[in-house]
Amino acid sequence: MHNFSTLKEFLEEPRKVVIIPHTKPDADAIGSALGLSWYLRKDEHITTVLSPNAYPSFLHWMPGHEEVVVYDKEKPEISETIIDEADLIVCVDFSSLNRIEELGPMVRNYISKKTIVMIDHHRGKEEFADYELWDIDAAAATQLIYEFIDLDEGTQKIDQRIAACLYAGLITDTGSFKFPSVSSRTLRIAASLKDTGLDTARIYNLIYDNNTETRLRFLGYALGENLTFWPELNTGFFTVSQDDRERFNLQSGDTEGLVNYALSVNGIKIAALFKEKDERDGIKVSFRSIGDFSVADLSAEHFNGGGHKNAAGGRIDGITIDEAVAKFKKVLQEKLK
Numbered sequence: 001m002h003n004f005s006t007l008k009e010f011l012e013e014p015r016k017v018v019i020i021p022h023t024k025p026d027a028d029a030i031g032s033a034l035g036l037s038w039y040l041r042k043d044e045h046i047t048t049v050l051s052p053n054a055y056p057s058f059l060h061w062m063p064g065h066e067e068v069v070v071y072d073k074e075k076p077e078i079s080e081t082i083i084d085e086a087d088l089i090v091c092v093d094f095s096s097l098n099r100i101e102e103l104g105p106m107v108r109n110y111i112s113k114k115t116i117v118m119i120d121h122h123r124g125k126e127e128f129a130d131y132e133l134w135d136i137d138a139a140a141a142t143q144l145i146y147e148f149i150d151l152d153e154g155t156q157k158i159d160q161r162i163a164a165c166l167y168a169g170l171i172t173d174t175g176s177f178k179f180p181s182v183s184s185r186t187l188r189i190a191a192s193l194k195d196t197g198l199d200t201a202r203i204y205n206l207i208y209d210n211n212t213e214t215r216l217r218f219l220g221y222a223l224g225e226n227l228t229f230w231p232e233l234n235t236g237f238f239t240v241s242q243d244d245r246e247r248f249n250l251q252s253g254d255t256e257g258l259v260n261y262a263l264s265v266n267g268i269k270i271a272a273l274f275k276e277k278d279e280r281d282g283i284k285v286s287f288r289s290i291g292d293f294s295v296a297d298l299s300a301e302h303f304n305g306g307g308h309k310n311a312a313g314g315r316i317d318g319i320t321i322d323e324a325v326a327k328f329k330k331v332l333q334e335k336l337k
């Protein structure tokens with residue numbers, strides 16, 4: 001592992017940089033990528049944000065969205081060329097190459113051939129980068145992008161455009177500054193982003209006040225029909241079937257935040273959301289917890305996933321949603337014994 005000062009030297013001349021967020025990027029992943037991209041452009045670097053796939057429309061306001069190259073919307077050769085021509089590959093908001101789908105093997109080809117930087121806050125780190133800014137206690141990856149800029153002595157270069165991208169990651173990954181991951185540093189960074197003149201209320205509105213009527217109706221339906229509690233396991237969970245998806249014409253991002261409603265119930269410490277055929281076959285699961293129970297461990301051990309102690313996800317193929325729920329119950333009964 002190299003010291004960041006050599007990276008600073010490497011960046012003293014203009015470089016071609018490709019910045020990659022994790023699959024199905026959320027506000028933190030895409031905000032990290034775009035925020036860093038705008039920052040690097042200030043020093044004449046040529047940057048491309050390359051996303052494994054698309055992200056929800058409520059993130060399309062982000063400055064630089066139009067320029068993002070989406071791997072699975074283009075011919076694979078386009079992404080191959082972008083990576084091949086880059087001097088520097090920066091991986092943001094993930095620390096294991098299996099989190100970027102088919103881009104994983106492409107990046108893997110360049111290990112120790114090109115300079116690779118990884119900036120992340122998830123557990124389950126893989127060794128693939130020459131430079132790591134990895135801190136599982138950081139509230140958001142955009143917090144670490146700010147730390148990267150700070151290490152580069154560049155915080156005075158942060159303008160409203162960069163601030164908007166970084167702030168979006170901060171509010172979404174912290175549940176609007178309510179999760180225990182929020183440190184005084186997180187709040188100080190938020191304050192310094194605000195000091196650029198950023199309209200923080202506007203960013204909040206763009207992300208959260210963007211429901212369609214159908215999406216709000218779906219929420220009502222899901223709270224009524226799709227939410228089950230196992231009080232003896234302090235657990236609540238949602239299921240979303242293929243039928244629900246069709247009935248409410250659910251789009252990518254429409255179930256974002258749903259899982260948290262289960263946690264809002266008194267006494268509930270573990271929550272899950274099981275989705276049938278989300279993007280592809282198999283069951284996609286999201287987990288949340290309050291307190292010490294690590295859903296990252298649960299997800300890594302039993303659902304081919306990972307994440308953070310209190311927010312994780314995974315996927316299982318070749319099983320029905322009911323079987324996935326049954327497996328979840330069995331695992332919880334064992335873990336909570």
Ligand code: 5GP
Pocket residue numbers: 022099122285286287304305306307308311312313314315
């Ligand atoms: P969400 O439930 O919002 O999709 O994801 C919650 C957290 O778990 C995020 O930090 C996300 O990066 C992580 N996560 C979600 N799905 C997966 C997965 O399939 N594998 C791994 N390793 N992490 C995941």
Ligand code: MN
Pocket residue numbers: 028029093140141173
């Ligand atoms: Mn994140």
